[in-house]
Amino acid sequence: MKSFPKLHLWLLIPFALTLIGFSGYWTGFSEAPLRWHLHGISATAWYLILIIQPWLYHNRPIQIHRKVGMLGIILAGFVTASAIGVIQGNLTQPDQSPLYAVRYSLSLLDFIFITGFLGSVIAAIWNAKNIQVHARWMISTVFWVLSPATTRLSFIPLGMIYQPKEFSDFPFSWVEVLSWNQVLVFFVVLVLMVLDYRKEKKIYLAYALVAIVQLSCIWIVLALKDAPWLISLFNHLFEL
Template sequence: MDRYKSLYKWMIIPMVFMQFGIFRDYWGDFTENGWAVHVHYWTGTIWYLYLIIQPYYATHGKLEKHRTNGIIGMFLAGGVCITAFSMLFRDITNANDSAQYRDNFGPFEPWFFIGVAAVEIVMILAFGYAVIMSIIKRKSLEDHAWWLITTVFLIMMPALGRGIQNIYVLIHLEEWPAIDIMTPVYFTQALIIGMILLAAWKYKKLKHPATYLAIFVNIYTCFLEPLGRSPAVEAFLRAVIKD
């Protein structure tokens, strides 16, 4: 238990990274965002807050609050998954719009948005699996805690990736529209994988299955371009996700 005494402080770091990434996209056009966007943003944000509060309760003599909030947290985790799935139609819409209005989207071609949908589906499924495993392993503090900790790294990419991509585009704006939009994606994934390994090393979980899952998902995301350019992947996504 003592090993996790300061965990709540360390969990502030991924929270900051996530908020940095999504800040401009969400708050920059706050009034223009649809209802689904607001619900998804706040369920995700509250989940990150839970992963700060819950370790504090568990390690500071507030186990009753920890257990009660844990039950509420599982409801919240379901909301994160469902709202994330409900947002996938936007990727298909963006793919269609980028094909129709090429000048407005610049380097963001249809394959990019198809690729985003392909990787986000895996992220959401992995997040749900990690939460379920944390419930199954609830009687093992080490396993329960680590499965939950890794959830922040499973769903960090969309928010952090947007922030890094926005900065990258601004720096290379004079090259528009011939900007390599995959470079910030690779940088984002390297950053997230680095955080996973650092956290796993600190808490002696380098060989834990949750660590393997988090690393796999973030490596998989690096294949966004070939996935997005695959006719088979596009056909499948367009068949199951309607814009």
């Protein structure tokens, strides 16, 4: 029996969380800038392929899975390239934005996340003949980019509870909510690692790398904030 027979169903969960988390993009679709469209549409298409691929692997000839995988590689490139444009746009947040005070450190996190995403795609391609390793590298792409979506999603129930007139009325900051979500992603990945170890006595690098970086990013955003050297670095890179 082939591995991961229900993976496509499990992948629907983070896909739904991401769609809801970024619902503001879809509801304001006509007003969104081009860089958001390039990233939002390519990322959605990538997610759909990620969901479809396990189903194709189990239910269709392997040649179809490989052909769709080639399309996925192209989309992954679009997702990465468009993310750079989004990062640049985020650096020009208006001063009334809740992200303004930490826009540089959050942009550094976004850069780390999209680098991890692309690295996992490349590692998955490199290990295409090892299904167990290949699949976990592909699954890990979800967790690299999940916390930005779940952080936004968290503010939906929090908004219902606190009903703030302004974002500043929340008793916590964006960074604090992001940190909670980083911990959440870490624990989900940790569960996957424990399940693998119980079944195979093995820890996969794809998951371990995500787990380590997710916790490290909490320190990065809390300790660095918008350090002068970080501001200078990003201003130089994007010629701001």
